[in-house]
Amino acid sequence: MHIRPLELRDLPAVKAFTDASIGLNYFTLKELEECYQKSFSGDVMCSFVLANSQDEIFGLRLAYPPGSWSKGKGKKLRSDLWKVPLEKVGYFQSLFLSEAVQGEGWGxxxxxxxxxxxxxxxxxxxxxxxxxxxxxxxxxxxxxxFGFESVATHPEYWIDVDYECVRDGKPCRCTAEEMIKYL
Structure with missing residues (x-):
């Protein structure tokens, strides 16, 4: 297994991986293309995949640098509670690991x-x-x-996301805990 920057050619495999990991259509292929573009600042890629020697995807960290994002998957954000302005803050969109590699330190x-x-x-x-x-x-x-602290709780954060939640189906009624890590 190795970690490497996310590449455009990975997106179909990432879509299949996230469909199996978090729920059918949590990400559309078009949305993953947008995620890929938001992962760059200049020529610096901030998102990474965990892959084997055949380039099968076993993990994904989607991360957006400051200036490339304004919200998460849901619409709720309490930037008024942060100690730094939004334009200085990166975003961890998603971290998914295959069950086969969980507990091995890849996250x-x-x-x-x-x-x-x-x-x-x-x-x-x-x-x-x-x-x-x-x-x-x-x-x-x-x-x-990992050093994050809670900022706010957002009930039904993903309710407007059109996907099949692995926990409670459609619509997703799960709660998000907004968390921040200062660097």
Whole structure:
């Protein structure tokens, strides 16, 4: 297994991977193309994949540098509660790992790859929306261990996203915990 920057050619495999990992059509191929474009600042790519030697995708960290994003997948954002302005903040859109590689330390390695790119760009903080109902509260536990702190809770954060949630179907009624990490 190896971590490498996300490439345009990866998007069909990423779509199949996210369909299986989080729910059918959480990302459309068109939306993944937009995610790919938002992952750049100049020639610096901030999103990464975990792949095997055959380039099969086993993990994904979508990350957007400051200036390339204004919201997450849902519409709620409490930038008024942050200690730095939005234009200095990167965004962790998604982290997905195949069950086959969970617990092996790949999640932090994928995130660290993005953080190194953010630091190179002068990013002052990273914000994300954690899935509060994740199994065993793994999303919030992971981010807290990684240095993120809670900012706000957003009930039914993904309700307007047209996809089949792996937890409660359609529409998704899951809660997001907005979290921030200062760099």
């Amino acid at each position: 932090p390695k994928l995130s660290d790859s993005s953080i190194q790119q953010f630091k190179q760009l002068g990013t002052k903080a990273i914000v994300t929306h954690a899935w509060k109902e994740s199994p065993n509260n793994s999303s919030i536990r992971y981010l807290t261990k």
